Amino acid sequence: MRNPQRPAKLLLDWYASARRDLPWRRTRDPWRVLVSEVMLQQTRVSAVIPYYERFLARFPTPASLAAAREEELLSLWSGLGYYSRARNLKRAAEALAARGGFPQTAEEWRRLPGIGDYTAAAVASICFLEPCAVLDGNVARVMARLSAEQGDIASPGVRARLKERAQALLDPGHPDEFNQALMELGATLCLPRQPKCLLCPWRGICQAHRDGIAPELPVKARRRPPERRHLRLALIIDQGRLLLRQRSSEERRLAGFWELPAVEDLPSSRTLRPVGRFRHSITHHNFEVEVWHGRLRRAPESCQWHDLDRIDTLPVGAMTRKALALLPPKGTA
Numbered sequence: 001m002r003n004p005q006r007p008a009k010l011l012l013d014w015y016a017s018a019r020r021d022l023p024w025r026r027t028r029d030p031w032r033v034l035v036s037e038v039m040l041q042q043t044r045v046s047a048v049i050p051y052y053e054r055f056l057a058r059f060p061t062p063a064s065l066a067a068a069r070e071e072e073l074l075s076l077w078s079g080l081g082y083y084s085r086a087r088n089l090k091r092a093a094e095a096l097a098a099r100g101g102f103p104q105t106a107e108e109w110r111r112l113p114g115i116g117d118y119t120a121a122a123v124a125s126i127c128f129l130e131p132c133a134v135l136d137g138n139v140a141r142v143m144a145r146l147s148a149e150q151g152d153i154a155s156p157g158v159r160a161r162l163k164e165r166a167q168a169l170l171d172p173g174h175p176d177e178f179n180q181a182l183m184e185l186g187a188t189l190c191l192p193r194q195p196k197c198l199l200c201p202w203r204g205i206c207q208a209h210r211d212g213i214a215p216e217l218p219v220k221a222r223r224r225p226p227e228r229r230h231l232r233l234a235l236i237i238d239q240g241r242l243l244l245r246q247r248s249s250e251e252r253r254l255a256g257f258w259e260l261p262a263v264e265d266l267p268s269s270r271t272l273r274p275v276g277r278f279r280h281s282i283t284h285h286n287f288e289v290e291v292w293h294g295r296l297r298r299a300p301e302s303c304q305w306h307d308l309d310r311i312d313t314l315p316v317g318a319m320t321r322k323a324l325a326l327l328p329p330k331g332t333a
C-alpha cells in the first residue's frame, strides 16, 4: 500500500453510495449514538430498530434512564437479549446524569461504568471526530481477511494487532465516516460464510481474497461442544392470570426476570398436559423445552400470579416468550 490514504478513500467512496439509511445514522447526539452502539452489540440491525425507537421515546436523555426503575428498563429491553448490556447502560446513564454533559474523548468515555473499549471509540469518533479506530466483530473479520491473519481471532494479541491495522488505515479527517463504513463493509459484504468480494472496494488490497481463502478466515479456536438439556415448563393459567417465578438477584443470567416455573417445582398435579415443544440455545447450552399447560389449585410460594394482559410490562426472557406463544387460544384453556 504505497498511499495509505487510498484504501480509506476507496472505502469512503463505496460507503457514500452503499450505506443503509439507519435511524442512528441520522444523528450525532451522543446519547442516541451510545444507545444504538450498545443495542447493536451481538444483535442484528433489523431486530434493534424497533427497540431503539421505543427505548429513546421513553428514555430521551441519560437522566431519564438514570431515574427509571430497573424493572421498567428490563421490560423495554425484553426480547433483545444480553441483559447485562441494559444494566450497564443504566450505570453509564447514572454517571452521565451525575456529571452533566458528555465526555468527548474515548479515554473519558471508557472511565464511565459499563462502557468498554469498543463503545468508547465508537461514540468518540462518531460524535466528537476523535481519530480512533473501532474493533467490533465485523471489523475484526475484515481486518483478519485483509492481512490473511492466521492467529485465533479471539486471542487478545491478535485483536490488538487487528486494531492497530484498522488504526493505520483510518482516515483521520473522517474518523466518523471511516468507522461506520468499515462496520458496514463487514455487515453487508465481508460476510462470515460467503464474502461478496466482487463488490468489495478493498478486493485489490485484500490478501485473503488474493489467496482465495476469504471464507476460511478468520481462524477461530474450537469451542467446547454444546451441552444438551431437557426442560419442562408449566404454563399455568387461572382466571386470566399466569403463574410466574422471578429469578433471584443471585442468578448469573437474567437476574430479576420473570419466567415459567419448571413442572418439577410444582406440587404434583394430574391436570397438566403437554401443549408443545421447541428448541432454544443459550451460549453453549441447547435446550429441548417441553411446555405443559393446565390448572393448579394452589400456587407454590416461590411463584406469583400476573395478569396475562400485562405480561408485556414485565421483564421476560426469550425462552419464556417462545413458551407463551404456545398458549392455547382463549376459551380453550
Ligand code: SF4
Residues within 6 Å of the ligand: 142, 145, 146, 189, 190, 191, 195, 196, 197, 198, 200, 201, 202, 203, 204, 206, 207, 208, 209, 214
Ligand atoms: S475482498 Fe472479500 S474478504 Fe477481502 S475485505 Fe473485501 S469482502 Fe472481505
